[in-house]
Amino acid sequence: EAGVAQSPRYKIIEKRQSVAFWCNPISGHATLYWYQQILGQGPKLLIQFQNNGVVDDSQLPKDRFSAERLKGVDSTLKIQPAKLEDSAVYLCASRPGQGYEQYFGPGTRLTVT
């Protein structure tokens, strides 16, 4: 079974630029999560999708972050414009309908200069 795929793995941008991350969850997993992990901290949930609907986006900075999951499969997370404090690893995870464990992708390391 293929795992959660993310791209790109690394991205360096200047502040005020925009960036987009892509995630392909495990086939059949209805729930998809985007997390932000700052160095030395645990993952912090940004947004959760159930199929193509948003379940929780309470911690998503909506003035600059947006996410979508068209057709309930792949998802993209966008930051526009980026700030220095957005430097972090962005993790995508998915969860099957039965079971509580989440399956994480390798993450995208974003550096904002």
Next chain:
Amino acid sequence: SQKIEQNSEALNIQEGKTATLTCNYTNYSPAYLQWYRQDPGRGPVFLLLIRENEKEKRKERLKVTFDTTLKQSLFHITASQPADSATYLCALARMDSSYKLIFGSGTRLLVRP
């Protein structure tokens, strides 16, 4: 707001010994607690889940305890090996429709050969 505390200092132990990691929480009544392993440059990997009505869970060399009175979980790795060196994250969730996880900042484990 909910707070999850894990030892920020790395735990350094000799191969063959038992590693014990601590997760404390406040202002929270989790329905279940999960432990994840995270290696550098990779996403977290699920290890174990324990529910609020369970005292102990085992899987091979791993053991998790959950004390809702003390608001604490202990994670044990017996007969530790250098390959067990990683960061271990605890995560808590309420039982609702979102299955939202709140992660601690993790504890780094170093097992010396």
